[in-house]
Amino acid sequence: MSKPHAMGEERARLLRLATRASVGVALVLIALKATVWLTTGSVSLLAGLIDSLMDAAASTINLFAVAYALKPADKEHRFGHGKAEALAGLAQSAFITGSAVLVLLQGINRLLHPEPLEAAWAGIAVMVFSIIATLALLAIQKHVIARTNSTAVGADSLHYKSDLLLNLSIIVALLLAQFGIQRADALFGLGIALFIGYGAVRIGLDAIQILMDHELPDEVRAEALRIARAVPDVIDVHELRTRESGQHWFMQLHLELPATLTLADAHARGEQVRLAIVERFPQADVLVHKDPA
Structure with missing residues (x-):
């Protein structure tokens, strides 16, 4: 399980x-x-x-x-x-x-x-x-x-x-x-x-x-940003959006990654960020968008 x-x-x-x-x-x-x-x-x-x-x-x-x-x-x-x-x-x-x-x-x-x-x-x-x-x-x-x-x-x-x-x-x-x-x-x-x-x-x-889809507490948002920025090749994170629905948290964020990364490598970095945030907040459903820096 x-x-x-x-x-x-x-x-x-x-x-x-x-x-x-x-x-x-x-x-x-x-x-x-x-x-x-x-x-x-x-x-x-x-x-x-x-x-x-x-x-x-x-x-x-x-x-x-x-x-x-x-x-x-x-x-x-x-x-x-x-x-x-x-x-x-x-x-x-x-x-x-x-x-x-x-x-x-x-x-x-x-x-x-x-x-x-x-x-x-x-x-x-x-x-x-x-x-x-x-x-x-x-x-x-x-x-x-x-x-x-x-x-x-x-x-x-x-x-x-x-x-x-x-x-x-x-x-x-x-x-x-x-x-x-x-x-x-x-x-x-x-x-x-x-x-x-x-x-x-x-x-x-x-x-x-x-x-009304109020944002999650500031400390939760700050922790999610810190986790995302700690992943290799992540230059910056922006457009973090969060909300709560019962036992689930929903998070959306944009990663700035080097433009030289291949599509496969960019996807892998995005997955690393998603899994790292879910490891910290298991109730979170995380959607990651990748932007070339």
């Missing part, structure tokens, strides 16, 4: 692990938060419930999008299906924005018409469990992102990181409510809604950058 193929298989396994774990955690938290919210009527706990509902929807989209993105290239999609991951990130942004608006409206209503909370300790217990489950999921996602650089899992992880702050805020709001500060629940709900909205914007912008 070739190195790029083996890495592709490992990447696929890790992505499936992360997306399935995300869906599982979201569904468990929905069941717990819904039960306790019906008992307490807490706005901040409602924020947590709606956020978990959005998590489940977004994670389910991720599950199918990642499975589709992992499909090999075909005649209709010669560059593969990797942008499905960015589309999933964009869908997450829309879901998260919707959840933020719902929580914001509910928080304003409760701020204007405060109500006492009941069974707040049950809500606190659920939120502590939510924090533990979220930390476990984030550990899995961190491991997967470090090895796959997945946009979809990265967006999911960003949202779950915001969940940690959200869950801690809910615990504080419920504790303050126990001491008679009823409006604290609504105020925390409003703050959480704004924070969720900020996260949605970040996720959406990252997804749009990929869909």
Whole structure:
């Protein structure tokens, strides 16, 4: 099995692990938060419930999008299906924005018409469990992102990181409510809604950058240029173009070679450059054009 193929298989396994774990955690938290919210009527706990509902929807989209993105290239999609991951990130942004608006409206209503909370300790217990489950999921996602650089899992992880702050805020709001500060629940709900909205914007912008074929990071481009220029007979490199699509990177570059080289020798130098870059970045699909200097 070739190195790029083996890495592709490992990447696929890790992505499936992360997306399935995300869906599982979201569904468990929905069941717990819904039960306790019906008992307490807490706005901040409602924020947590709606956020978990959005998590489940977004994670389910991720599950199918990642499975589709992992499909090999075909005649209709010669560059593969990797942008499905960015589309999933964009869908997450829309879901998260919707959840933020719902929580914001509910928080304003409760701020204007405060109500006492009941069974707040049950809500606190659920939120502590939510924090533990979220930390476990984030550990899995961190491991997967470090090895796959997945946009979809990265967006999911960003949202779950915001969940940690959200869950801690809910615990504080419920504790303050126990001491008679009823409006604290609504105020925390409003703050959480704004924070969720900020996260949605970040996720959406990252997804749009990929869909618009944004260049790979500067350090990756610099390393590719350095590798190409180190090959014998390469005078210079220009017109480097890069983009990302799921698990694949695409690179195009022009080599300046001595005009005295034969066609066979020029082709051999171009192949050396291609193989050297792929050795460093196995996920890269490299296209080399040769120019006589």
